[in-house]
Amino acid sequence: STTPSTAKRGMTLESELNQSNQYYVTTGQAVIYKKPTPIQLVKVDYPKRSAAVVKEAYFRRPSTTDYNGVYRGKYLDFDAKETQHLTSFPLKNFHKHQIDHFRRCLKQAGICFAIIRFTKLHQTYLYPAALLIKAWDAQANGARKSIPLSTIQQDGFVIPNRLAPPLDYLVAVDQYLATINLGGSHEVK
Amino acid sequence: STTPSTAKRGMTLESELNQSNQYYVTTGQAVIYKKPTPIQLVKVDYPKRSAAVVKEAYFRRPSTTDYNGVYRGKYLDFDAKETQHLTSFPLKNFHKHQIDHFRRCLKQAGICFAIIRFTKLHQTYLYPAALLIKAWDAQANGARKSIPLSTIQQDGFVIPNRLAPPLDYLVAVDQYLATINLGGSHEVK
Numbered sequence A, B: 001s002t003t004p005s006t007a008k009r010g011m012t013l014e015s016e017l018n019q020s021n022q023y024y025v026t027t028g029q030a031v032i033y034k035k036p037t038p039i040q041l042v043k044v045d046y047p048k049r050s051a052a053v054v055k056e057a058y059f060r061r062p063s064t065t066d067y068n069g070v071y072r073g074k075y076l077d078f079d080a081k082e083t084q085h086l087t088s089f090p091l092k093n094f095h096k097h098q099i100d101h102f103r104r105c106l107k108q109a110g111i112c113f114a115i116i117r118f119t120k121l122h123q124t125y126l127y128p129a130a131l132l133i134k135a136w137d138a139q140a141n142g143a144r145k146s147i148p149l150s151t152i153q154q155d156g157f158v159i160p161n162r163l164a165p166p167l168d169y170l171v172a173v174d175q176y177l178a179t180i181n182l183g184g185s186h187e188v189k
């Protein structure tokens, strides 16, 4: 058991999310998991009377984002990114296959977003995937290759840090869902 | 030391599902993937100018079922099982953690089911998780440790084999969803 302030200083975004997801599962609030990294197995030993040992394998590029699950009847799908930048989020933190996955999930009426942390500012936001895709596509037409922090603050949703869960992102999801229910569209135009 | 062989005579249920999911993604009908097997990495080499090589790793037991995704705004969650039996499906094909995962997803109003193949009969069914859980829990009270094929035929939904997709399970999902919309409950009592 550690004091939260100390623990948080060293906690990565991923470990905060994993702990939060565990908290949500335990408390029955949502069922969301990080997907395992896909591995291409090449050589596996099966020793007698003990567990199989992977002896040669390679990392494969995932086809999807890292996190998905179900929350009050909604399909949630997201990826988490940290940036050291102070005033904007560089779009190159995302890969094309992740953006394409978001497009597909949005077409199926999934709730899709990025969790973006400005590490040096100690600020974390939920940013809707539809807006991320808009910025992504605009690059090809000469628009900027990053999203200003001010834009993220205006169109995104603050995610509070807490004792438990460490990153209470369902609070931001609720706020985002409320804007969708009020008539805001989360579909890609 | 052996190479893990997926080479079985004919197509396995898993490969049919993977091909069907690929078909659904490509045609824009749904976004559903099999989760990668979780691996505990122990030793990874990072050679210069080439890809990282996993040198020692172990398989971990998954916390969830194998498949999930989004279909027309619904969260879908399922696992796939094959049996050589002719007249019933042994419940021991499922693990407790998979049943518990179904319970949690159902509480979040996810659409949860098993895909059960009677290999020797060349028959495949969608069987709702709520009914599977009911049979699972009844075991503890002395009930039978398998589900009769006749019960699966009565309460489940036939999954047709086709050219493309090889296993068109969304047809069965649609039928299942229709019964839910007609007032049938998919919640665990």
Ligand SMILES: [Mg+2]
Pocket (backbone or CB within 6 Å): A066, A079, A080
């Ligand atoms: Mg990631």
Ligand SMILES: [Mg+2]
Pocket (backbone or CB within 6 Å): B066, B079, B080
């Ligand atoms: Mg399985």
